[in-house]
Ligand SMILES: Nc1ncnc2c1ncn2[C@@H]1O[C@H](COP(=O)(O)OP(=O)(O)OP(=O)(O)O)[C@@H](O)[C@H]1O
């Protein structure tokens with residue numbers, strides 16, 4: 001136990017390949033973290049509960065836990081399955097309710113939202129979009145996911161936003177690549193996720209030469225995404241994260257493609273300096289999904 005009296009929270013960034021857990025608080029960061037592979041649900045959740053119990057013994061009681069999760073997930077508080085993963089192809093996971101399992105095991109409130117909504121919250125409160133009320137966070141990684149904060153709160157509705165599956169116009173130089181989304185083929189995720197790039201070109205952007213057309217094609221799709229988000233959500237800031245964005249050359253290309261697609265229509269965005277300031281990489285000092293999970297926990301405690 002420490003003498004620090006500020007409340008301590010638990011946070012989980014629940015991903016399809018790994019779970020990242022922390023105890024701490026959004027503003028002060030994690031005091032301890034724990035990672036475990038995403039295996040069968042029972043074993044995976046048991047490992048996380050063991051971490052939180054051990055951390056409580058070492059650091060003091062948790063006031064609440066927040067989960068930013070892969071999806072799709074039932075986020076309707078009135079639903080009997082509130083917090084359950086719904087239709088994932090991950091074996092064993094459909095119907096799994098991490099929120100309920102953790103609440104029963106730890107006896108504290110447990111809040112849940114999508115991983116990208118959590119990340120959008122963190123970037124809006126503490127990261128690259130600090131102080132802005134309307135913020136979109138898009139991750140371009142194994143999948144494409146989009147989280148949306150409006151008026152300072154992450155939005156959900158009848159289900160939750162699934163902007164990774166937006167439809168985009170195909171790039172003329174993408175040949176006959178059909179896209180890899182099992183549902184839609186050539187939706188945004190089907191054309192622009194990390195695995196889609198590998199399927200189209202046989203290599204990730206990191207392995208392709210700098211002048212390879214894959215960069216311009218990727219920037220076109222992500223520019224279309226940003227333009228669609230600007231036209232629908234009117235965000236003050238768009239944060240682009242995920243492994244694909246490690247390619248630093250992409251960001252200025254995406255800004256230019258966004259403005260090209262808007263074609264002067266969303267007048268506030270016509271100045272390239274606006275795109276430079278408002279379409280950026282993440283700014284959080286820890287993974288934004290994890291920091292966002294602390295913020296969800298703080299909201300759950302009230
Ligand atoms: N430096 C890099 N350059 C280009 N592509 C990369 C780079 N690092 C990772 N990727 C691609 O990003 C994908 C992994 O994304 P990420 O690191 O965001 O993992 P993830 O957390 O599993 O993704 P998701 O957020 O969709 O769950 C892989 O398809 C990989 O090819």
Ligand SMILES: [Zn+2]
Pocket residue numbers: 164165181182183184185187188189190
């Ligand atoms: Zn799709």
